[in-house]
Amino acid sequence: DSCIQFTRHASDVLLNLNRLRSRDILTDVTILVNRQQFRAHKTVLMACSGLFYSIFTDSHKCNLNAISLDPKVDPEGFAILLEFMYTSRLTLKESLIMSIMNTAIYLQMDHVVDTCHRFIKSSDPS
């Protein structure tokens, strides 16, 4: 028996989901971070974040079409994490690393938190 493994299939699907997001096609939730709004697909959010997984598997909350995050969350940090969810690329700017890490902790994105820890450690001269 033979099986064809398309090695770039996962990234091709993700690219298309990101195109759908940028064109606001089938996006089904607005995330409110302070006064900024981000449109996204619930399935992508819950596939990447423990917090969104808990929200959208809760039968009382799964039909919400807007979710307000804790006002302490930095919209810039959230934007970087949302971009990561849809592209697999995490932009780690030194000026934003703490807000990216704190937002990742809040969103329960443990692997990203670990990566931020390593980045901070590697940039610490002491």
Added chain:
Amino acid sequence: YEGVNTIKERGRSIHEIPRQD
């Protein structure tokens, strides 16, 4: 998948949704 001969296909797997119509 044990015993299955897996062939790697490195080309695009699906159509690409355009940025805008």
